[in-house]
Amino acid sequence: MPTVSVVIPSYCHAPFLARAIESVLEQTRPPDEVIVVDDGSTDGSPEEIRRFGSRIRAVFQENRGTCAALNRGMAMAKGEWIAIQNSDDAWEPQKLERQLAVCDRIPGCGAVHTGVRYMDEEGHLLEQPPGADLSRYEGRARGDLLPVLLHCMPIAVSSAMISRGALQLTGGFDPLLLGMGDWDFFLRLSLHAAFEHVPEPLTWVRKHRGSAGMDPSRLPSDWQDRDWRILAGSTMPAAARALFQRAREGRTDRREAARSLAALGFLYTLGGDRRRARAALVLSARLDPLRWQTHARLALALLPARRRRDA
Incomplete structure (x- = not known):
């Protein structure tokens, strides 16, 4: 069975961080390691992270942005597959198990992503989330995604699991990007690897007032x-x-x-x-x-x- 590392970039999501980490640790196919990179949080997130002790590998750095935190965590990761989890999102317990089953059935794929659902601050289902709604995406989600990713972004980063080989060819996230780093990364990945997709909504994406897409203070206005x-x-x-x-x-x-x-x-x-x-x-x-x-x-x-x- 291939090994899996999970990388969680953390920044000022203390109310949601414990649930994000717990949903990773509660997988029916547990990951081989969980790496949490805190990017200079000032809201109590470091205390939440330390509470998990030796169950995770914790790293604390000065604020350098999500992409830099992801790159640091992925550089530390030892797994053959690397899954990403945002610090305010959550997984269904079967997520990694379902993704690894696809990898076993279709060798050679470079990334596997899943369907998504959206939730609010309290964890309740959002039928009509504000902003982009990937739960309603009906286009191509597997195979050669270069024609798709060239003009739109249908992948929720918290749903993605990436092979080490594809990551090495792609070169990680661009730390200069503040909000489009995931689109840039997966577009570059599509130049080197094919994607697979688990249609089940195994990833919960949280929409809340403190998320980067809804809180203008988290990113520069331009x-x-x-x-x-x-x-x-x-x-x-x-x-x-x-x-x-x-x-x-x-x-x-x-x-x-x-x-x-x-x-x-x-x-x-x-x-x-x-x-x-x-x-x-x-x-x-x-x-x-x-x-x-x-x-x-x-x-x-x-x-x-x-x-x-x-x-």
């Missing part, structure tokens, strides 16, 4: 613009070229790749980056010259900025 510049300027162009090449070589469906590149071009257009929008849309048109939507978006990207606003 974090989305800063993150997008990094993601759109580096990872996405490389991924777009890789997808185009795969499609030309017959390793990815040409039409699906064309749709994905067109969607990326539209994202660039919305962000005002006409040069990269045109580059993505041209690649899309080369793969599927008869797709009229791509040509319409390309025409929009070619319009001067003022005329685009008038249109």
Whole structure:
């Protein structure tokens, strides 16, 4: 049976941290090690962590961000598989067991993620959570996810378990990213590995007032613009070229790749980056010259900025 390490980055989630750790320790297939990296919490989280004693490996560092905490924990991990758990989320008891069964049945996959449910501060089910709702995602969730991840992020990071080999090829999380680090990481991982998926909602994602997505004080006000510049300027162009090449070589469906590149071009257009929008849309048109939507978006990207606003 392969070994599993769990890495929990912790930052100021004291009310939820014990449940996050307990849900990992209560797995029907217990992990081989649990590493909690506290990223300079000031709310009592260190005391919660110390309460678990030798059942976990605890690390305390100055505040450097979630991605840096994840990288430190993954560097310490000894398992053949590394699962991530956010410090305010929780797992169903069968999560690791179900994921490892998939790994045993389908050797060679680089990551396995699960379905999700959402809960509030009290742990009650949220049928309509604020913000992104991955529980309603109906697109492709397994196999080659490069065409999907190029323009959207359908994976909850707390649901993911990653092979050591895929992690080594991907290179960890980018510590410069504040809120889009998971999207960037899984997009880069999709360049090297295939994904598998357990549809059961075995991961609980908590929505609460202190979460990064709902508490503006946890991140700089311009974090989305800063993150997008990094993601759109580096990872996405490389991924777009890789997808185009795969499609030309017959390793990815040409039409699906064309749709994905067109969607990326539209994202660039919305962000005002006409040069990269045109580059993505041209690649899309080369793969599927008869797709009229791509040509319409390309025409929009070619319009001067003022005329685009008038249109």
